[in-house]
Amino acid sequence: MFRRMLLSVLVRQKKKLFLIALTVALGVSLATAMLNVMFDVGDKVNQELKAYGANLNIVPKGAALVNELYQLDNADTRAAIQYIKQDDLVKIKMIFWAYNIVDFAPYLTTQVTVNDKPVTLVGTWFNKHLTIPTGDEVDTGMLAMKSWWSIEGNTMKDDNLQGVMVGETIATQLNLKLGDSLELISPLTNKKVTLTVNNIFHSGGIEDAELYVSLPVAQNLANKDGLVERVEVSALTTPENDLARKAAQDPNSLSRTEWDTWYCTAYISSIAYQLEELMPDVRVKAIMQVAESEGSILQKTQLLMLLLTVLSLICSALAISNLVTANVIERSTEIGLLKALGATNISVAMLILTEILIIALLGGMVGYFVGLGFAQIIGQTVFGSFVEPKMIIIPLVLIMVSMITLLGSLPALRIMMFLRPTDVLHGR
């Protein structure tokens, strides 16, 4: 009997139940989309913030003071500068948090003269293909880290040993155009090399007065084969908290469990620590301007999305329960008739609840997939990448749908309990 009544309601009241299913589907799709975007927005915004470039600077241990201070450059202080071995660079991709290292680029600066004018020449990797001993292959380099540079000309390649990227200021001073050739002489080693202008770039910083070449060219000119001066690293990090700040002061002051937590979280200080562990004789410095601001912006965005999600969940819950109430009230005549025929309150309530739950679950299922679609649309249009569907959302949504439909039916059921069959059937 119960099953037959249920079936007949489902079949006959298609239109009305369709509205419930539609609303539930919409509410669920909203919830699914918002939850998916919310769980992913941290990673996505973190990626976007990589536009600010490196947040870690690796320098040789002893040279931390000397090299950035003396752009004055006399020969004997230069000789005292220490270097990082180029072969050590792959180790950057071998730390515990290797997958959080987005890009890195080594730099070797040397002085050259062009038409007897002193110019700073920087050797670097533009977009180098590396094979890591762990078997992974990565492409990394400076071009990906300097997204704000506007570059004229074809993309510079690392195997282009005859090409040079010229800063805008120098290009104007020396009257250089794309394709021109210029002769560089190193005053230290007296080596000479002729290069072609491959790109002219504008950075808005001191780089505009510098020349950029492939690393081997600079190493050859400076006679520093296999050596680099500093490495810039761009890493995805977790915003700092008290633990990270405590660790940044002195990692040894942490207790064992604190230390484990810190080491296994992608704080900028723990990534710096792991890099120092693996690479001999370097100091890893966090670039505060990038690291600090990143954390604050990331937290703000996540909090914003969390609040928006919670509020839109509340709204869709209200909308769904509102509709369920409306639906039950509308069927008061039918309920009155059932009661007049001798149905108990409990059996009527069971009938209505089962029927609404079935509809809600059907609607919810459709809504979940529609919501995934919305999340993908948002992910693709805004960040141009796939939003990872999180499995945890399925039970969350399932619980939400059941709770909302049950709670939403409560006021309606209360009304139903006090419904007097005679009144309803009479039409009052």
Add this chain to the structure above:
Amino acid sequence: MNKNQRFILKTLLSSLIRRRSRIAIALLGVAIGATVLLGMVTLCYDIPRQMGQEFRSYGANLLLMPANNQPTMPMTEVKKAVSLLPQDKVLGVTPFRYDSIRSNQQPYTIVGTQFDQVINTSPYWKIEGEVPKNPNEIMIGTDIAHFAKLSIGSTIPISGKSKQNSRFDEELTITGIVKTGRAEDNFIFIELNDLETLLEENNQAEVVEISITATQDELQRYIQTIKDNSSTVEPHLIKWVTQSEASVLGKLSSLLYLVTMVVLILTMICVATTMMTVVMERRKEIGLKKAIGATNKSIAKEFLAEGLILGIVGGVIGVICGLIFAQIISANVFGRSIVIEFYLIPTTIIISAVVTIIACLIPVKRALEVEPALVLRGE
């Protein structure tokens, strides 16, 4: 008022009063829709601006440098240039002067600046201890502190040459150690006035950093204004900061726009379905009215009026809730109150009225098409 109008008014009132629970449901639905509409759109307007302020934690985005290859520029000229910028948007203006000195035969770079401004333009500096407040107090970079084994409270001797070529020797106290991960780690910082006393100069700056809340286009315009009005000061855009800010902020606001769109469409449909259910229930009433001689037009008019009242009342409730909603989010996330665009308030009420009316009229139109006898029989 003729008889007909009085009748419509009476049925309208009685329909609103007698069917309290249904009206409450419909009102709630409309109010939710209006809340989401106003709340989300207000946030959508305001958040890029609020986020723009957050992005100022990356520090200065405008640089003033001396024009015509001069080594320094007078601060009076800088003040004049800064006065061309909108004052309420300028967060900080920090002048810098660089000079080389020696301490215990080691060469160092000393930087003169205004510490009360540095905190505004470079909020990311990690300062241990305090910034200098008195003459003869300095702040040093962390690399110097490591290298020379100095700590807060210790003193270092410095010596150098003034611009008038006379020598100075001073004993300075360290009050703070600064860490930035960049060149600042190797500098000694001193109050600009104190440095100028040593250098025997007055009111000069080599570089002035400005942090200002503005988009890249606005900055370009400010730069043009300063260029047009000043011959001694040359403004530069710090592209690294502005370009990255523009790209990230663009992404964030388009994320917000999309989320708002999705939420709005879904809630509007939800409101419409609720209204439709509430109205569909009254098919019998419509049939009865038609049977006793009401024209389609007068029935439609009645529902229109009802929808209008519901839409406006619900819209007003929603506007109030929406403002609270936007305010809560803004206060929680940014700790600032939200700026309300006042024209959004009537717009929200109008939209909720329109949505309600449309949602009412669809089922009414369907009911009107049916023969009254069929409706009354319950088919």
